[in-house]
Amino acid sequence: MASSEQSITASTAASLAAAIGAISVVGIGLGLSVPLLALEMEARGIPRTWIGLNTAMGGIATILLAPFMPRLVRQYGAGPMLIGAIVLAIATLIGFKATPSLAAWFVLRFLFGAALCVLFVVSEFWINAAAPPQRRGLVMGVYATVLSLGVAGGPAILGVTGIEGWAPYLAGAALFALGTIPVLIGANGAPEVHTESRLGMMALIRIAPSATLAGLIFGAVETGEMSFLAIYGLRRGLDEQTAALLMTMALLGGVACQIPLGLLSDRMDRRKLLLICAVVGVVGSLLLPALAMDGWAIRAVLFVSIGVVAGLYTVGLAHLGARFEGAELAAANAAFVMLYSIGLIIGPPMVGAGMDALDPHGFAYTIAALLGVYAVVVAWRIARVPRK
Secondary structure, rough: HHHHHHHHHHHHHHHHHHHHHHHHEEEEHHHHHHHHHHHHHHHHOOOOOHHHHHHHHHHHHHHHHHHHHHHHHHHHOHHHHHHHHHHHHHHHHHHHHHHOOOHHHHHHHHHHHHHHHHHHHHHHHHHHHHHHHHHHHHHHHHHHHHHHHHHHHHHHHHHOOOOOOOOOHHHHHHHHOOOOOHHHHHHHHHOOOOOOOOHHHHHHHHHOHHHHHHHHHHHHHHHHHHHHHHHHHHHHHHHHHHHHHHHHHHHHHHHHHHHHHHHHHHHOOHHHHHHHHHHHHHHHHHHHHOOOOOHHHHHHHHHHHHHHHHHHHHHHHHHHHHHHHHHHHHHHHHHHHHHHHHHHHHHHHHHHHHHHHHHOOHHHHHHHHHHHHHHHHHHHHHHHHOOO
């Protein structure tokens, strides 16, 4: 019996390592490719409006494809889906360099976004399904931490290769290709979906609003902060280098907080932890206008508040894993990623409009408002349904 339990534990660990390893390597490629494509278009003199529209194609692809993901996973399997998505990502990344046509770049960006949608939905379903229930939060925290480190490492590689010539594109393609290795090794441990989900996207959102809406709000807050935090610093008198440091502190907070939050989520009602994450974000945002921009106090607030807010993604995914299984879990993960992508699209315009209305503190107030609305929804849910 002991050897059997040890074997099951080893099998589970290998399965988790395969999914986390694959998406983490892809994270490096993603962190490299997104700024690379933007800089390439900028160097070609393409207007920034068109650069933004091209970038948005990835989110549109996710929104359109995500509802079909459970059926595709059931038909083709998690392992083959990940391999196919990586191959598509490699082909489209090479295609960007091979053609100068902006119209072709819109098609390629849509296909690239579709590949990323498959990678994230399938890998997160795989991890959620394979994670032991009593350690699901920890596993999702490790996943989020390693992925964040991978995405952060992408621009560093770009700093070595530069943006000219084939070198950055080939480096990105090679990194994506490395993601196939752990998938091939752990393919036997991939979860399977044998039935079709009985629940549609809206039903999943109604059943688990705290978890699913966490993806939407975090997507909006994350892109709003990434787009305007440095600008907020500039508007309040910082130079470019010091303003960029604010973003560095925010990113470091996101990396540092995920494993502790994951561990905590294994020991308490995850809805209450999601509420705490949102409230910490509201308080942190409302403190920003009162703090000096060049002091360590504002950097500490950004590190803690944005780091804790990033827990919406980690804890939200863990909450889904605890609520659903099989086909419903695959559908729930797809809904989560779709809502996250919608957040990516709506976040920057909302925060930008807030800054235009109340320059510069509209940045902080808009972030606080987004998180505040989510906090109200979660508090209402906890009051109405005391138990999960």
